[in-house]
Amino acid sequence: MYSLGFDIGSSSVKVALLDVTTGKAVNSAFYPKEEMAILSPQAEWAEQNPSDWWNNLKLALKDVLAASDIDKSTIKSIGISYQMHGLVTVDKNGEVLRPAIIWCDSRAIEYGNRAFEEIGEEHCLSHMLNSPGNFTASKLKWIKENEPETFARIHKIMLPGDYIAYKLSGDIVTTKGGLSEGIFWDFKTQTVSKELLNNYGFSEGVIPTIKETFEIQGLLSSETAKELDLNPGIAISYRAGDQPNNALSLNVLNPGEVAATAGTSGVVYGVSDQLKYDPASRINTFAHVNHTNIDNRLGVMLCINGTGILNSWLRKNVAADLDYVQMNHEAEAVKPGSDGLLMLPFGNGAERVLKNENPGATVKNLNFNLHRRGHLLRAAQEGIAFSFKYGMEVMEQTGIETNVIRAGKANMFLSPVFRQTLSDISGSTIELYETDGALGAARGAAYGAGLYNSIEEAFSSLEKVEVISPIPENIDALEVAYENWKRELI
Structure with a gap:
């Protein structure tokens, strides 16, 4: 049996194929060979088109499959690692509304600083363990204040890894870990922070369904399976931001x-x-x-x-x-x-x-x-x-x-x-x-899909x-x- 790992970075997308039985990497590849474009319409802004992540994933996956002499029906799981703190917005049809605002974009700092004061420093730190700062929630606030027509059309928000999982399965879901990276999560109530939503003026309806990090979060759809030259029904069974995933990889x-x-x-x-x-x-x-x-x-x-x-x-x-x-x-x-x-x-x-x-x-x-x-x-x-x-x-x-x-x-x-x-x-x-992030994501997915009995066995x-x-x-x-x-x- 085999497991795929996708590592969605801001410079490139890497794909790794893991032999679950031996625990060894079969093959890996990355695209583009030069760094992926980062759009900067203004100073301190950084955006990427989510379609670039997807297209480079397809190219890297094609190389991995071409170099691997395996029966594709034995690929049983997919794991995703992704650049943290990004923001993807989609409408009711699942269409991306604007380029993703990525981790190194600084435009939302003032909104996070203001919320830190208005919600209260003690509450933010004791409940969310961070200031809202320049993280995902504050980036959404920037859209609300500066692109109100776009904000009004938002059906769901996603982190970069959520978007890739959506492209694979058609299901829009997220994780507690992802929400905590965006500073949406209240660790004391173990729910999305009502205080942050109220302060920023967000409906809780924009938050996707929440799944566990290690579980079957969706299945590869028939349509996407054809696009990727894979068998449908592969479990998407792990996702995490790049730094938590790097720790998992180790x-x-x-x-x-x-x-x-x-x-x-x-x-x-x-x-x-x-x-x-x-x-x-x-x-x-x-x-x-x-x-x-x-x-x-x-x-x-x-x-x-x-x-x-x-x-x-x-x-x-x-x-x-x-x-x-x-x-x-x-x-x-x-x-x-x-x-x-x-x-x-x-x-x-x-x-x-x-x-x-x-x-x-x-x-x-x-x-x-x-x-x-x-x-x-x-x-x-x-x-x-x-x-x-x-x-x-x-x-x-x-x-x-x-x-x-x-x-x-x-x-x-x-x-x-x-x-x-x-x-x-x-x-x-x-x-x-x-080891690397893509291989770690493949191991995490194999555990999430039940191909390993424990994390200890996976590593x-x-x-x-x-x-x-x-x-x-x-x-x-x-x-x-x-x-x-x-x-x-x-």
């Missing part, structure tokens, strides 16, 4: 477990069983994939915008003659602490962990007689690791103790300098795995490929560098 499900990613931006995602929050909203808390009304499983999420994008900028502008492996070698030739050179990586927009400040990237203590290019390359990677450590200190205030970090062996975690620095400065062991074949532990002799120099780095930040 088998991070229980209180005290932590997952991380470090691509263009970076995320540390810890699981808690406590309804806690950061009063300054520097980190966010959402329902994790295995959250229930009985057992709290909350994902506490730190996001750093300026992560791999700094390393990429250096390659383009400082080390154009090197590839990333060569950059890492040059950085490794410099001792920990970079001989006093410091770099703050915050050059990719306002940082939530800095209370939405945008200080920009900074290089400090540059000495023309001492520092070489290798110092810049190492200081950048140390600065990224320091930003993770800074955010992890905020996370500790909500009960997330980071002793072991699990990550996919990809992006910045391919760098020995970055991963060793993060291990040394955080005191954490880092475990690396060969029994997940292989740890490398372990990084703190090196004691590095720690003193890095702790001095980190304290100096924090002083520059403050």
Whole structure:
């Protein structure tokens, strides 16, 4: 038996095929080969056409099926991972009314800030665990205030993953996890927040039927099966936002477990069983994939915008003659602490962990007689690791103790300098795995469809490929560098 995983990102759509029996990936593919277009009609706006997600899904799926010598009737489940916080609106005929407003769009900030005050900071934080901020609910409020004709035609709202599931099955449904990502969910009443709906002037009728994360949420329709060259009736049995799904992909499900990613931006995602929050909203808390009304499983999420994008900028502008492996070698030739050179990586927009400040990237203590290019390359990677450590200190205030970090062996975690620095400065062991979001979604779907008897069984074949532990002799120099780095930040 086989399970498909669809990972709907803002850059590309990835499809993976999992052999349920062996727990191994059969094939995977992604489209487009260049980054998907993001529309920006005005500054700070970011939109995508949902049809682009669907068309790229079809292309990636076609490649996977062509490369896989399997009987399609043995594909029994489909799981979906998706970019968080987006907003898709459809009319009574299920037609998309406008381009989706995606996660990195900033137009709705003022509406979220106003609702935070009007509903009450204490109520928002204790019930929804977040400020309404710039999340999905506030984006819908923006449409209501600025595109009233469109708002009047809205039959249902969807997150990006809900839309893909709708295209597959014809059923418009969502999950508690998705609603919590949009800041619609009240964790104390275990319902959609009446206070938020009333404040924003939304009818509860725009909210789709709510399903569990792991269950059969719909079946592949005959019409869509023909379009995708699949058999009808395949169970759509899992969906989650990309960061909760990344944690699932790494088998991070229980209180005290932590997952991380470090691509263009970076995320540390810890699981808690406590309804806690950061009063300054520097980190966010959402329902994790295995959250229930009985057992709290909350994902506490730190996001750093300026992560791999700094390393990429250096390659383009400082080390154009090197590839990333060569950059890492040059950085490794410099001792920990970079001989006093410091770099703050915050050059990719306002940082939530800095209370939405945008200080920009900074290089400090540059000495023309001492520092070489290798110092810049190492200081950048140390600065990224320091930003993770800074955010992890905020996370500790909500009960997330980071002793072991699990990550996919990809992006910045391919760098020995970055991963060793993060291990040394955080005191954490880092475990690396060969997995990704599409494969995690396929595993989740197989469990949701009953192809595995437990989540533990679904992840029994997940292989740890490398372990990084703190090196004691590095720690003193890095702790001095980190304290100096924090002083520059403050």
